[in-house]
Structures are given as C-alpha cells and as structure tokens.
Amino acid sequence: MFAPSPDTTTPTEPRVARPGEDDLDIALGIFLAQRTRLFRIAYRILGDVSAAEDVLQEVWLRWQLTHRVEINNPAAFLTTATTRLAINVVQSARLRHETPAEPQLADLGDRAAQDPMVCAERTVAVEAALALLMARLTPDRLAAYVLRKGFDYAYADLAGLLRISVQNARVVVHRAQARLECDRERPVPAESHRRLVAAFRTAASTGDLEDLIRLLVPGSHVHRLLSPA
Known part of the structure; x- marks a missing residue:
C-alpha cells in the first residue's frame, strides 16, 4: 500500500x-x-x-x-x-x-520572517546535514566543504584560511565530496555539533561568517572541531 x-x-x-x-x-x-x-x-x-x-x-x-x-x-x-x-x-x-x-547546504540557511514550523523543519535538516559532514570529514575538509558549499566561499579565500595553494583548496573540497561517498563514520561530540549548527545558522541568517570561520579555522589553523569539548 x-x-x-x-x-x-x-x-x-x-x-x-x-x-x-x-x-x-x-x-x-x-x-x-x-x-x-x-x-x-x-x-x-x-x-x-x-x-x-x-x-x-x-x-x-x-x-x-x-x-x-x-x-x-x-x-x-x-x-x-x-x-x-x-x-x-x-x-x-x-x-x-x-x-x-552530498547534503544541499546552500538551501538550508534560515530566512527572515519564517513560519515557526518551517524554521523547525529547516533546523532539523541543518542538524542532520552537519552531523553527517562531521562524522565523515576531517577538520580541514569539513571547513573547506562547509564554507564552499554552504556559502560559495572563493577558493582563493579558502586557500588563505587553510594556508594552502588555490589548487590544493580545490583538491580539499573535491576530496571532501569523495569522502562523503564512504559510509565510514566517527562519533560526533554533541557539544561540537551544537556549536557548529548554531554558527552555521547565524552565518546563514545574517550573512556574517565571522563566528563560523572562527569556529572552523581559528587563527587560520584548522580547529579540531571533532575533539571532545
């Protein structure tokens, strides 16, 4: 049926x-x-x-x-x-x-004046997508992928943040996509997940990526987001 x-x-x-x-x-x-x-x-x-x-x-x-x-x-x-x-x-x-x-990060950002039910549904989708990324990607790939796919971050800017060449920045994003096809996953600390979801939603709703970037790549070094808080 x-x-x-x-x-x-x-x-x-x-x-x-x-x-x-x-x-x-x-x-x-x-x-x-x-x-x-x-x-x-x-x-x-x-x-x-x-x-x-x-x-x-x-x-x-x-x-x-x-x-x-x-x-x-x-x-x-x-x-x-x-x-x-x-x-x-x-x-x-x-x-x-x-x-x-891959999760459709670009479509998951909050918009102003939304119905509460729509906001709740989008929150569930954001949490699910980011949990998948955190479980399958290394910190550098997570940072590159979230910024590139979620916010169309320029490869040149990614290269500057990660202190690698533009070509290598492209490689990191490509490898992140390939890694998502593998079903091997690591545990995701709840607090790390909560902080990333909050930073992502703030960046998506305001257009200000400062807190998200600081969380993913503080001091231009990839933050070990997957380490227990």
Missing part, C-alpha cells in the same frame, strides 16, 4: 490508537497528518523531489511494520525516521548518478 501524494486532503487531527485498536486506517491518518512536513524535511536534506518522495514511501512502509501501540509520539518517530533515511539516501548508489551525493 502506497502513501497518497502530497495533494491528498489531509484529515483532521487523527486519534491515537489504543492497545488492541491499532489498525492500518489509523496509521494512515497519522502519517497523512505529518506527510507534508516530512516531505519538506527530506527535500531540504536531499535537494531532490523524487528522492524525497522515495524516502517518504520508505517511511510509510516502516510505519506500517512498526508496532505502533508502543509509540508514544508518532510525529517524533516519523520525523526521526525521515531524517535518518534521508541522510542514508544521500549516499545511496541509486542517487550517485542522479543527484549530488
């Missing part, structure tokens, strides 16, 4: 199933109530409509197979499942020849 497309009329707030009353109609109602929000989260991570739809189909299938009477917060469960699946799909083989195998 496939989840209806986004233009399907969203039902009123679904009732939560009680033990012994969990059925597919109730599960569908819960899913439809969250579908548009889940799609936006997946799209902001993937930057591709078709890929986001595929993620939602997988979330729907998993939701059907889940023992739902044990889920106290269906919205949180579905949000977490969508975020994790979108991150995995970024690196999947079926995307590598169709869309960039």
Whole structure:
C-alpha cells in the first residue's frame, strides 16, 4: 500500500490508537497528518523531489511494520525516521548518478520572517546535514566543504584560511565530496555539533561568517572541531 501524494486532503487531527485498536486506517491518518512536513524535511536534506518522495514511501512502509501501540509520539518517530533515511539516501548508489551525493547546504540557511514550523523543519535538516559532514570529514575538509558549499566561499579565500595553494583548496573540497561517498563514520561530540549548527545558522541568517570561520579555522589553523569539548 502506497502513501497518497502530497495533494491528498489531509484529515483532521487523527486519534491515537489504543492497545488492541491499532489498525492500518489509523496509521494512515497519522502519517497523512505529518506527510507534508516530512516531505519538506527530506527535500531540504536531499535537494531532490523524487528522492524525497522515495524516502517518504520508505517511511510509510516502516510505519506500517512498526508496532505502533508502543509509540508514544508518532510525529517524533516519523520525523526521526525521515531524517535518518534521508541522510542514508544521500549516499545511496541509486542517487550517485542522479543527484549530488552530498547534503544541499546552500538551501538550508534560515530566512527572515519564517513560519515557526518551517524554521523547525529547516533546523532539523541543518542538524542532520552537519552531523553527517562531521562524522565523515576531517577538520580541514569539513571547513573547506562547509564554507564552499554552504556559502560559495572563493577558493582563493579558502586557500588563505587553510594556508594552502588555490589548487590544493580545490583538491580539499573535491576530496571532501569523495569522502562523503564512504559510509565510514566517527562519533560526533554533541557539544561540537551544537556549536557548529548554531554558527552555521547565524552565518546563514545574517550573512556574517565571522563566528563560523572562527569556529572552523581559528587563527587560520584548522580547529579540531571533532575533539571532545
């Protein structure tokens, strides 16, 4: 059974199933109530409509197979499942020849006067994308990648920050992209992740990259962001 497309009329707030009353109609109602929000989260991570739809189909299938009477917060469960699946799909083989195998950082910045729900969705996407980058990239590649892909930072400026040649700056970004195709990951300290997310969101919303650059490359030396705080 496939989840209806986004233009399907969203039902009123679904009732939560009680033990012994969990059925597919109730599960569908819960899913439809969250579908548009889940799609936006997946799209902001993937930057591709078709890929986001595929993620939602997988979330729907998993939701059907889940023992739902044990889920106290269906919205949180579905949000977490969508975020994790979108991150995995970024690196999947079926995307590598169709869309960039990387989070779409340039599309994740905050904008002024946003609806609170949209801000919350974008925050989830930013947190997910940066967690993936921190888990898979070395500090120098993380700095180069975030500044280049998130803010279109010039290679000449990257070279100055990292104290390398312009050609080597290009190589660092290229190697960061290649490294994202590997699924080997390191643990990401929660506080380091929190600080990077906050700095990224400030830079995206204000256009002032000073704090982000200071965090990534203080003193023009790559900061060991992945070291425990």
